[in-house]
Amino acid sequence: MTIRIVPVLDVMNGVVVRGVAGRRSEYRPLLSALTPSCFPVTVADDLRKHFGFTEFYVADLDAIAGAVPSFPVAFLHERGFRVWLDAGVVDDLAAIAVAQQGVERVVVGLETVASPEVVANCADGLGERVVFSLDLRGGAPLGKVEKWRTSDAFGVAEQAIELGVRRVLVLDLARVGVGGGTGTEELCGRLAARFPHVEVSAGGGVRGADDLRRLRDVGVCNVLAASALHDGRLTPDDLAAL
Numbered sequence: 001m002t003i004r005i006v007p008v009l010d011v012m013n014g015v016v017v018r019g020v021a022g023r024r025s026e027y028r029p030l031l032s033a034l035t036p037s038c039f040p041v042t043v044a045d046d047l048r049k050h051f052g053f054t055e056f057y058v059a060d061l062d063a064i065a066g067a068v069p070s071f072p073v074a075f076l077h078e079r080g081f082r083v084w085l086d087a088g089v090v091d092d093l094a095a096i097a098v099a100q101q102g103v104e105r106v107v108v109g110l111e112t113v114a115s116p117e118v119v120a121n122c123a124d125g126l127g128e129r130v131v132f133s134l135d136l137r138g139g140a141p142l143g144k145v146e147k148w149r150t151s152d153a154f155g156v157a158e159q160a161i162e163l164g165v166r167r168v169l170v171l172d173l174a175r176v177g178v179g180g181g182t183g184t185e186e187l188c189g190r191l192a193a194r195f196p197h198v199e200v201s202a203g204g205g206v207r208g209a210d211d212l213r214r215l216r217d218v219g220v221c222n223v224l225a226a227s228a229l230h231d232g233r234l235t236p237d238d239l240a241a242l
Contacts, residue, residue, distance in 0.1 A: 003216035003242050005234070006084065007053050008203065008226040009040050011071040012061040016043045018227065032230035041075050047229065048081075051236055055082040055104065057203075057224050064088035064112060073101050084131060088112045095122045099129060105167070111135040111142040116149075116159060123164030131201070132157070132165040136172040139183070157191055167199045171224070175205030182206060185218050192219025209238040216242065 010017050015038040016030040029038040035046035040058070047053050062070040064086060073083045086107035089095045091114055098106045106129050108122050122130050134157050135142040145151045149159055157168050168191060170184045182188075182205045192200045202215050203224030212234075215223055228234040 001216055001219070003212055003220060004222045005051075005053070005212070005229075005239055006055055006057045006201070006222050006224050007044075007047050007051070007229055008057045008059065008224050009043060010059045010061055010226065011040055014039075014070050016040055017061070018230075030230065033232050034230055040071055041079060044076060044081055045079065051229070051239060054080065055084070057084040057107075058086070060085065060087045064109070073103060077102055086133065089118075089122070090114050091118050092121045092125070095126060095130075099126055103129075105129055105131045107131045107133050107169070109133040109135050109143070110145075110156065114144065115147045116163060119160050119165065120163035123166075128166050130165060131167040131169050132160045133169045133171055134160075136170070136174075136184070138174045139172065142173070153187055154190055158194075161195055161198055166197065167201070169201040169203060169222075169224070171202070172204045176203075180205050180207070181211055182215065185214050188215065188220050189218030206234070208233045209242065212238070212242050 018028055018030050034050050035043050037043055044056055060069045069087055073085055076083055082104040084105040084107055085098050085103040086109055087098050089108045090112055095106055106126055108119055108130055136153055141153050141156050148156050170188050172184055175183055182202050184202055188200050188202050199221050201222035202220045206225045206228050208228055212223055
């Protein structure tokens with residue numbers, strides 16, 4: 001089984017920022033060994049030059065926080081990039097608005113979505129374009145967990161899959177940018193084994209190639225990465241080997 005890297009652009013106030021443990025008030029403009037810029041299109045171009053990436057995960061952190069979206073993804077489309085977009089979907093109309101931007105995948109995050117019913121409606125209306133993001137902090141689900149039948153991370157993902165989701169992203173925000181590994185291999189492995197028809201992705205805290213191998217071996221298909229790319233802990237040779 002192969003595994004695919006999807007590089008992350010965390011965008012706040014129109015620039016790419018460096019995520020640290022989900023503490024968004026502490027995020028600062030990106031400093032990278034690969035690019036002198038923190039402007040999203042330039043960062044994407046430079047990552048493509050270095051690694052060959054053509055698909056990006058964009059987290060619009062302003063929209064996730066409930067503000068006006070800070071970056072129009074059309075700029076990336078014009079450069080030939082495909083996009084997964086998390087723009088803080090709360091309800092069906094917000095999901096449709098994201099889809100109408102022509103993105104490859106519409107991320108519906110547990111942190112912001114109003115209810116399981118919205119997830120079901122998104123899955124019904126947008127099909128496999130929907131990625132349900134199982135947003136965690138230290139292993140605990142975020143958002144309106146009281147709306148779900150359980151507060152257990154596996155149980156929330158299981159319910160989303162029962163509602164029609166076919167792509168699940170396991171993302172522990174406490175792990176983002178701190179270099180401690182994803183810490184979600186067991187959960188991802190359980191989901192991949194229990195639901196072989198579901199595409200399981202993971203993100204948050206990837207340190208290097210060994211983490212990618214562990215995730216691949218438990219059945220993860222896609223891995224989100226940012227810091228490890230910009231710091232040089234993941235190289236083009238690492239990705240080619242996987």
